Amino acid sequence: MKTYFLASLAILLACYYVGSAFAADSGAGEVEMLVFPDAYSAGSVSNGGTISGVVKFEGDMPEMKVLEITKDQAVCGATEKYDESVVVGEGNALKNTIVYLIDVSKGKDFDKATKLEMDQKGCKFTPHVQIVPVGARLTMLNTDKVNHNVHIFSSINKPVNKQQTKNRRKMPLAGVKKAEGPVSVKCDIHGWMSAWIAYIPHPYFAVTNEKGEFTLEDVPAGTYKLGYWHEACGTNSGSPASVTVEAGGSVTQDFTLKLK
C-alpha cells in the first residue's frame, strides 16, 4: 500500500513538474535581457576607479558560418559575409560581449560627444552590437547605393521599421524612452543582416573589442555586480561577478564564456 502511495506521489510530482515546465516554456526562445537599475542619478564622479578585463571563449573556436547573399550581389556579395553571432579572435578573445554594472545607482553622466552610428556598408551592420543611451539618437549610415530598411524589434519601446533608401546617407533615429534590450536589428530587404542594440540607462556599459577587452571608467568606489551579455553565450544575470572598486584604483575581472 505504502509503495503504491509513494509511487502515486512520485507521479503527482512528476506531472506537476511537467506542468510547471510548460508554464516556464512560455518564455523559451526569447533572448536573455540585460538587468537595469530601478533608478540612476547622474552627476560628477571624482577619483573613480576602473574596472577592466578580458572576455574569452571556452572550447573550440566555432567556425563562422558564411552567409548566403541572396541579392544585390555587386554591393553585398563583394566580400564574404559571416554570421557574427560568435566572433572569436586570437587567444580565444570573445568580441561583442556587453559587460556592465548591474546595480549601480549613481555615477557619471553619458559622454555626449560620443558619436552614435551604425553603418550598413556592404549590407552588414557595423558594429554588430551597439549600446545607445536612452534618449540619444542613433544615426544609421548607408553608403551602399542600395536600399535598406532599418527594422528594430523593440517591445518595451516602440518598434522601428524605416526604409533608408539608397540616396539617404545618414538617417538619425529618434531617441527611446526606456532602457531595453538588447533588441534585434534586421534589414528585411537583406534577410541575412543582423545586429543588436541595447538602450542603456547609465554609462557603465562596454562592448568587448576583437581582443575581448572591456573597460569601465570613473566608477564610484564601491562593490558592484558585474554582468555580461552575449548573443550566443547568454548572461550571468543569475550569478553576476562581484567587484570592489577603490577610489582611484583599478580592478580586473575576466570572464570565460561558453555557448548556451
Next chain:
Amino acid sequence: MKNRNVTLLMLVLGIVVGTLRCAVTYAQNAPEASEKGKEVYDQSCAHCHGTEGRGDGSAAENLLPRPRDFTRGLYKIRSTESGQLPTDQDLFDIITIGMPGSSMPGWETSLSADDRWEVVAYIKTFYDGFKAGEAPREISLDGKIPYAEQSVETGKGLYVELGCVECHGNIGRGDGTSAPTLTDEWGFQTWPANLAQSWNFRGGADTEAIFKRFIGGIAGSPMPAFEGDSFLHFGLTVEESKRLTELENKDEMTETEEAESEKFYEKMDAAVNLALNRTEGIELTAAEQQTYDDAMQVVYEKSWHLANYVKSLAPEQRPEPAIGKNVLRSQYVQDALPGMEDPVWETLQARHFPLVGQIVIEPRQFNPTIDSVDVKSFYNDTEVAFLFTWDDRTHTIGDETDETTGKPLEDALAIQFPVKVPQGPTAPKPYFLWGGRLPVYLWHWKASTPEQVTELTAKGINAAEVQEAQGALQAQGVYTDGQYKLWVKRALKTDDKKDLQLDPGVFVPIAFSAWDGANGDVDAKRVVSSWYTFVLEPVPSSRRFVYPPLIAILSLGLLFGLRAAVQRRNSVS
C-alpha cells in the same frame, strides 16, 4: 485494484494541478475585463487568438498569416502613425469586415455591433499600452489627390525611388528579390502583398487604405512605415529637391553652388530634427509645427501619388469566377491557332478560376500562395489552344528538394478533364481531386521543362500514371515579373482511348491544380479548384445566311399571292 485506482486518481490530479499551474501563471497577468466581452471573445475569437490573446489558439498552428498576438500591441491595420496603437474604430472595423486573404472572417452578420464593441474593449486588456488612454495620432487624409493618369505616373516613379520593388517586384506582383526571405515579428515566413490582387489586401483596397498602410507601415510585418524622412530630400519643396539633385549631379560645384546646396542640407537636417522631436514627444513651437507641416505636405502629396499608382495595379474588383455567364468558351477561328505571343489573345477576356489550398488529403496546404488561374482559349477545325496565366511570387525550378519526400520543389500546373465527358448535367463526374472510380485525364506542366506537357491518367490524387502514348501536345511556358504564362495546343481528336476527345458545343468539366515550389508545394500539397466547365463555342451556322432570307422571300411571295387572289375574287364579284 483499489491501489491502482489511487494511482489513477493521483495521475489525473497531477495532470489537473500541472495544467492549472500553467493557467495560474498566465492568468496573473490578465487584467480585468467586461464579462460580456470575455464571453464573446472566448466563444468566437479564442480558438485562433487564444484565451490569453497570445495568438496561440488551438487552430493557430495551421494558419498563415498567424492569428494576431494581442499581447504585443502590434496591429497591422491602423489608421494611425507608425509606432502608434490602433484606434478603437480600427479594431471594430477589422472585426466587422475581417481580413481578406487571411483566415480572419468578418463578424458583421454573426455578432451584434454591441458584441463587437465589447470584444474591442476586451482585446485591449491584453496589452498594457492601451491603459495609458492616450489618443493615438491618426494619419491625416486631408489633401487627398484624386486618381488620375498623371498622379499614377508620378507614383510609379516613387514606387521605384522608395524601394517598393525590393519586395513587391517590378510591377507589384509580390515577386521582389527580397520576397522569399521575409519573416514576420514572430519568425514565421511571410509574403509581400501581390498588388495586382487587391481583393487580398488585408486592410481593404481603397486608395485611403493603401495610403494608410504606406504611411503607417504594417506593424509586426516587414512592411516599413514611410514617414516623412524616409523620403528623399525631406524638408525641401519639390522645386528645391529638383535643384539639389541637379547640383549633386554636377561634377564640380562653384562656390555659390556649394553654398546653395549647403543651405538645402541645413533645411533638410532641420526638418528631420523636428520629425524626431515630434516622435520623441517634444512639443513643437508654432513656427516649428509650420515648418514640419510644410515638409509633410510634400510627403503626403507623394504618398497619394504612390497610393494611386498601387491602386492602378489591380482591377477594381476581383474577376467573377468562371461560372454561369462567365463560363470559359473557346472561340472558333478558321485559320491556324494563335501562338503564345500573338496579340489576338488580347481580344479575349480571360476567365477566372479561384484556387484554394488542398486540405482533404495529406500532405495538406493550409497556407496557399497561388490565388487563381486565368484562362483563354481558341479552337479551329482540328485543334484547341489554351493560354493559362497565374501569379507566383517565385520562379522555382526544383533546385531544392522537399525534406519529407525528397522530391524536387518546383512550380507546376495541372489541367484536369474527365477521360469521358459525362452525358448530361446529372451524370457523375470523377472525384475533383484527380479522380477515383472514374478516371481523369491530365496535362501536367512543370517549370523546369517549360516546353513540355505530360499527359497523365489518374484515379486518385496519389494514383496518377504517365500515359504510355504521349500525344503531340505543344507547350510553351514563360515566367516574367511574378507571373507564369503557359500556352498549350492539342488536337481535338486523338487515337488514344485514355485521352479526352473534344467536340464543339459539348460542355466539358475542367479543373486545376497548381504548385508553388517555394511554398513547399509537392504531391498532394498544392492548390486546387473544384470542377468548372468549358465549351468549344459552336460556330454559328453559315446556313443562317440562307434560310432566313429564303423564308422571307417565300413569305413575301405568299403574301403577294394571297393579295392577288383576294383582289381577283373581289373583281369577279
